[in-house]
Amino acid sequence: MKKFMATVFIFIFIASFFSCASMQTKQEKGTAVGVGVGAGVGAILGQAIGRNTNATLLGAGIGAAIGGLAGNQIGHYMDMQEQDLRNAIAASESASIQREHDILRATFKGEAYFDSDLSELKPGTHAELKRISDVLSRYPQTTIEVGGHTDIRGPEEYNQILSEKRAETVKNELIQNGISGDRISAVGYGESRTISSDDATNRRVEIVIVPIRQG
Numbered sequence: 001m002k003k004f005m006a007t008v009f010i011f012i013f014i015a016s017f018f019s020c021a022s023m024q025t026k027q028e029k030g031t032a033v034g035v036g037v038g039a040g041v042g043a044i045l046g047q048a049i050g051r052n053t054n055a056t057l058l059g060a061g062i063g064a065a066i067g068g069l070a071g072n073q074i075g076h077y078m079d080m081q082e083q084d085l086r087n088a089i090a091a092s093e094s095a096s097i098q099r100e101h102d103i104l105r106a107t108f109k110g111e112a113y114f115d116s117d118l119s120e121l122k123p124g125t126h127a128e129l130k131r132i133s134d135v136l137s138r139y140p141q142t143t144i145e146v147g148g149h150t151d152i153r154g155p156e157e158y159n160q161i162l163s164e165k166r167a168e169t170v171k172n173e174l175i176q177n178g179i180s181g182d183r184i185s186a187v188g189y190g191e192s193r194t195i196s197s198d199d200a201t202n203r204r205v206e207i208v209i210v211p212i213r214q215g
Contacts, residue, residue, distance in 0.1 A: 069141040070214045078102045078211055081139045088131040095128065103210050106132065110149075110166075110203030119165035121173060129170070132207070133177030144184045145208040146171045151199035152191045164188030170205050 069077060082097060082104055089095040094112030098105045113125045121129075136144065148163030148170075167186040175181050194202045 069212060074102050074211045074213065077139065077141065078104060081135065081142070081209070084135045084138065085132065088135050089128065092128055103208065106207040106209070108170075108205045108207075109200070110205065111200060113170075113205060114166060117162065119162065119169050121169060126173070129173050130177050133174050133179055136174070136179050136183075136209070137177075139209075140180075140183070141212045142183070142209050143212060144174070144179070145206075145210070146174070146184060146186045147193075147206045147208065148186075148188045148190075149193055149202060149204050149206065150191050151202040152194060153199060156191060160188055160190035162188075163190045166205055170207070 078099075082099055085097050085104065085106060089097065089106070094109040096107050098107065108125075113121060115122065136142070146167045148165070148167035150159040150163050152159075164186070165188070167188050171181075171184050171186040174184060191202070196202055
């Protein structure tokens with residue numbers, strides 16, 4: 001019995017190893033590879049457990065679930081990530097989390113993160129972004145867009161460039177905190193997506209988190 005359980009744990013370890021390895025590559029490709037590897041290892045695990053065809057098919061299904069994010073898993077996956085993100089910013093007055101279907105949006109006030117007209121992070125922001133990064137690391141089956149936004153004051157071209165620089169700054173901070181750069185895109189929206197008549201509200205950085213669907 002001990003030998004059997006050891007075999008089971010070895011196969012689970014192998015499945016986890018290959019799944020994690022696949023996630024470190026480009027995410028959509030990594031998900032597909034992870035599904036195949038997971039299903040294959042799961043099938044072997046099914047044989048080890050049941051030594052029959054039915055057990056093999058069951059194991060393949062388990063392996064596929066390990067390797068990719070199926071449609072019926074996405075809601076729960078994003079529920080857990082949303083709760084962890086809310087916990088990470090619970091003490092913050094400069095950040096908020098919104099949920100739009102299965103898409104998460106973390107919004108950070110511009111004046112809390114950057115001095116006026118600058119794109120370097122203020123010293124006090126690093127700890128908060130580290131907490132956000134720790135959560136994102138636990139949920140690798142998502143893509144991340146970092147968007148920079150400004151108010152409508154000043155020249156439009158200047159605002160566009162500033163928003164791009166700020167988005168790149170936050171992206172680089174996430175990468176330094178261990179997030180794969182393949183998951184992240186940085187986009188400057190300038191003054192094109194104002195959300196309020198209040199200039200301070202429009203000056204913001206948003207991190208938009210989208211689940212990667214299986215297949």
